[in-house]
């Protein structure tokens with residue numbers, strides 16, 4: 001067998017060039033491209049979306065008819081009903097819901113005050129996951145998390161830790177990294193130093209007297225203590241009082257965990273034409289915190305993605321693939337809806353062409369990027385070009401998947417990011433001020449146009465964007 005295989009030099013040359021040609025044409029043939037007809041339809045869709053106020057009307061409906069919808073609460077159950085009814089009212093072809101179960105946290109009442117000669121009330125709110133109880137004692141101020149983490153064990157015995165960090169304002173929300181870290185890791189660091197309670201300057205960029213809530217955690221083995229966030233002006237007031245001497249504070253929180261609750265990921269589809277079993281997923285999270293009506297977080301995300309899919313559904317020529325809108329359950333307390341979706345659809349990674357989540361307010365989108373592999377970058381560029389008239393730049397390699405799609409992206413889902421201007425997002429984030437009046441309808445329409453164009457083109461592409469089931473190595477024991 002072996003001898004006869006020795007080929008003449010010309011035949012060898014022919015074989016090599018044949019192989020490289022087939023390789024190249026295979027790669028070329030694998031290259032994902034978006035047909036011209038789809039690009040043309042997308043530009044018409046873009047104009048139609050810019051002229052539509054549908055996204056704002058859906059957001060108005062959710063934030064007005066349901067309002068604050070804390071995960072697991074009675075209002076959350078109404079939000080699920082609202083979403084199912086809204087998908088049907090908008091004419092989605094298929095509507096269903098998938099259960100998501102999680103621990104249920106409740107807030108009942110909260111109060112805080114400075115004691116002693118400068119007695120006065122404090123504007124504060126319990127962090128999600130905080131136990132109820134009363135903490136009364138001297139406060140000890142720390143400039144940031146590192147300073148608190150450096151506090152010796154027992155040094156805060158009988159005292160209340162107060163982290164007074166000013167979160168920087170940034171268009172891409174970069175300040176939320178440290179701000180969110182102080183909220184989630186601060187209480188455990190305080191407990192390790194012996195504190196009986198935890199206070200933090202709100203993870204916000206504003207100066208109004210609305211404290212910012214948000215989820216916190218307690219490391220295993222620690223006994224949780226009452227933990228709350230102060231409004232920025234109240235943090236300033238405490239800092240000034242501390243310049244004058246020691247300060248005693250008392251705060252009482254009536255809140256805590258109360259068993260398990262089941263909510264739902266609510267899903268609506270606009271069926272595609274030639275490849276209806278393949279989907280482009282867009283969405284936002286349906287739950288909100290209980291202080292405001294959850295307009296920028298994340299009523300806008302649900303409203304704009306529902307509207308984008310509806311406008312695609314009304315197109316003269318629908319795309320080949322299905323547009324699937326997911327209103328995720330309980331994002332705020334731990335991505336429960338996103339994790340449940342990834343688990344429920346684990347075997348369908350490859351059927352998910354591309355996914356994008358909107359969960360950063362209603363500011364104008366200024367940048368687009370995706371996880372597109374080399375053979376799909378030409379198509380990715382085509383999408384970026386179709387978005388450019390909306391003032392959106394192409395920023396390949398930047399960013400990552402949205403919160404609720406990140407668990408599925410870890411399993412191999414191809415993701416896209418439509419980055420929103422969040423310059424003032426953390427002025428209202430997780431506060432009583434997260435209300436509809438904070439949304440600019442024109443900016444929201446730009447979001448709807450961007451999501452409609454992105455989803456339409458991704459759903460029309462010849463070829464894929466790299467979704468492939470990834471072996472998820474279970475974490476080391």
Ligand SMILES: [Zn+2]
Pocket residue numbers: 285297298331359360
């Ligand atoms: Zn959110």
